[in-house]
Amino acid sequence: xxxxxxxxxxxxxxxxxxxxxxxxxxxxxxxxxxxxxxxxxxxxxxxxxxxxxxxxxxxxxxxxxxxxxxxxxxxxxxxxxxxxxxxxxxxxxxxxxxxxxxxxxxxxxxxxxxxxxxxxxxxxxxxxxxxxxxxxxxxxxxxxxxxxxxxxxxxxxxxxxxxxxxxxxxxxxxxxxxxxxxxxxxxxxxxxxxxxxxxxxxxxxxxxxxxxxxxxxxxxxxxxxxxxxxxxxxxxxxxxxxxxxxxxxxxxxxxxxxxxxxxxxxxxxxxxxxxxxxxxxxxxxxxxxxxxxxxxxxxxxxxxxxxxxxxxxxxxxxxxxxxxxxxxxx
Numbered sequence: 524x525x526x527x528x529x530x531x532x533x534x535x536x537x538x539x540x541x542x543x544x545x546x547x548x549x550x551x552x553x554x555x556x557x558x559x560x561x562x563x564x565x566x567x568x569x570x571x572x573x574x575x576x577x578x579x580x581x582x583x584x585x586x587x588x589x590x591x592x593x594x595x596x597x598x599x600x601x602x603x604x605x606x607x608x609x610x611x612x613x614x615x616x617x618x619x620x621x622x623x624x625x626x627x628x629x630x631x632x633x634x635x636x637x638x639x640x641x642x643x644x645x646x647x648x649x650x651x652x653x654x655x656x657x658x659x660x661x662x663x664x665x666x667x668x669x670x671x672x673x674x675x676x677x678x679x680x681x682x683x684x685x686x687x688x689x690x691x692x693x694x695x696x697x698x699x700x701x702x703x704x705x706x707x708x709x710x711x712x713x714x715x716x717x718x719x720x721x722x723x724x725x726x727x728x729x730x731x732x733x734x735x736x737x738x739x740x741x742x743x744x745x746x747x748x749x750x751x752x753x754x755x756x757x758x759x760x761x762x763x764x765x766x767x768x769x770x771x772x773x774x775x776x777x778x779x780x781x782x783x784x785x786x787x788x789x790x791x792x793x794x795x796x797x798x799x800x801x802x803x804x805x806x807x808x809x810x811x812x813x814x815x816x817x818x819x820x821x822x823x824x825x826x827x828x829x830x831x832x833x834x835x836x837x838x839x840x841x842x843x844x845x846x847x848x849x850x851x852x853x
Contacts, residue, residue: 525552525752525755525756526552526553527549527552527553527554528552528553528554529553529555530553530554530555530603530604531554531555531557531601531602531603531604532549532554532555532556532557532602532603532604532605532606533556533557533559533585533598533599533602533604533605533606534546534549534556534557534558534559534606534608535559535589535598535605535606535607535608535609535631535635536559536607536608536609536610536650537556537558537559537560537571537582537608537609538558538560538561538568538569538570538571539569539570539608539609540570540706540708540710540711540712540744541608541650541703541706541744541747541748542558542570542608542609543569543570543571543573543574543710544708544709544710544744544745544747544748545606545608545748545751546558546571546574546582547574547575547578548745548748548749548752549752550574550578550581550582551578552752555581555583556581556582556583557582557583557585557598557602558571558582558583558584558585559585559587559589559595559598559609560584560585560586560587561586561587561588561589562586562587562588568584570710571584573710585597585598589609589627589630589631589632589634589635590626590627590630590631590634591634592634592637592638595631595634595635595637595638596634596637596638596641596642598638599635599638599639599642599644600638600642601642602642602644603644603645603646604644604645604646604647604648604755605635605639605644605646605647605648606648606650606751606755607632607635607647607648607649607650608650609627609631609635610627610628610631610650610680610683611623611624611627611628611676611679612652612676613676613712613714614654614674614676614677614800614804615714615800617674617675617676617679618674618675618801618804621675621678621679624675624676624679625679625682627679628676628679628680628682628683629679629682629683629686632649632683632686632687633686635647635649636649636686636687636690636696636698639696639698640690640694640696644697645697646697646698646699646754646755646756646761647687647696647697647698647699648698648699648701648751648754648755649683649684649687649698649699649700649701650701650703650751651680651683651684651700651701651702651703651764652677652680652702652703653702653703653704653705653740653766653768653809653811654673654674654676654677654680654806655670655671655672655677655680655681655684655702656668656669656670656671656806656809657669657670657671657672657673657677657806658671658673658805658806658807658808659807659808659809659810662772662808662810662812663770663810663811663812663813664766664809664810664811664812665766665812665814665815666702666763666764666765666766666812666815673803673804673805673806674800674804684700684702684764687700688700688762688764691761691762692762695761697761698761698762699754699755699760699761699762699763699765700763700764700765701750701751701754701765701767702764702765702766702767703742703747703750703767703768704739704740704741704742704766704767704768704769704809704811705739705740705741705742705768705809706741706742706743706744706747707741707742707743707744707831707832707835708743708744708745708831708834708835708838709744709834709835709838709839709842710838711744711835713846713847713848716732716739716775716778717741717778717782717832717835718835718839718846719732720732720778720779720782721782721786721835721836721839722839722843722846722848723790723848724782724783724786724788724790725786725836725839725840725843725848726843726848727790727848728790728791729790729791729792729793730779730790730791730792730793731792731793731794731795731798732775732779732792732793732794732795732798733794733795733796733797733798733799733800734775734798734799734800734805735774735775735776735779735792736774736775736776736807737774737775737805737806737807737808738772738773738774738775738807738808738809738810739772739773739775739778739809740768740769740770740771740772740809740810740811741769741771741773741778741828741831742767742768742769742824743824743826743828743830743831743834743835745826746767746769746824746825746826747767749822749825750765750767750816750820750822751767753816753820753821753822754820757819757820757821759819760819760820763815763819765815765816765819765820766811766812766813766815766816767811767813767816767822768809768810768811768813768824769811769813769824769828770810770811770812770813770824771810771828772808772809772810773828779792781828781829781832782832782836785829785832785833785836786836
């Protein structure tokens with residue numbers, strides 16, 4: 524574990540699934556964490572509400588909007604390290620409201636980059652996504668694989684990544700682009716396939732799914748947070764794009780069978796047309812080449828898919844009331 528004692532770090536997207544886990548890990552490492560959350564009048568801090576009381580009390584909540592450059596500049600000020608996770612991510616929603624994704628993912632990232640450049644932060648870890656690759660044309664997918672936007676979401680993430688790379692080349696802004704594959708674990712939104720499977724398997728006799736033939740590379744969230752920390756601390760990795768994945772793939776159909784086995788019940792699977800992406804938008808195959816992460820970061824995943832699923836199912840069993848298994852979460 525990296526010792527962050529006495530160091531100020533900013534996490535954008537801190538109230539979300541991955542962001543809350545990263546905040547937790549950083550706080551445990553002694554960091555002075557500033558958590559950027561989108562303002563709401565309810566003082567609702569999302570999954571940060573679930574942090575251990577001792578940790579949560581140590582986290583500084585910063586309310587704002589990534590599309591507001593003044594707010595972002597104030598959040599970045601005096602921070603040693605910035606982890607930029609804040610983004611709009613639901614792909615089906617991006618078909619309906621692409622402009623929102625441009626504002627959050629492109630403009631928001633530009634604001635973070637400008638603030639980090641002006642404040643001379645030591646390291647910025649920018650979060651990408653494996654969706655930028657589109658359907659694999661070769662596997663495993665290395666960082667030189669062509670980029671192909673098959674959804675408005677993916678297009679905005681490609682734009683954000685290119686902005687981050689341009690700031691390194693133009694201004695030597697010390698940015699590292701971390702490119703996670705399909706992360707899963709406790710607190711994940713029901714819009715993702717593993718929470719969809721688990722919540723339905725726990726609460727319903729019939730499980731509704733869309734396409735079950737695509738394959739994905741699933742990475743447990745604890746492994747990802749370690750990868751983020753290594754991106755922030757490894758020497759000489761500024762300007763690099765680094766995949767963070769498991770290096771294994773599984774079809775959604777086989778994943779469903781594994782979830783049913785671990786839940787300990789049989790369930791029938793029915794097809795739901797509402798859950799299908801447009802034909803040319805479906806990413807058919809994702810499988811990470813993680814050799815660059817191993818070489819530059821000394822990082823490799825430690826938690827197997829089965830163990831990660833066990834932990835995730837255990838968490839969902841205790842928090843099922845927070846989810847709505849009968850509704851398709853866009």
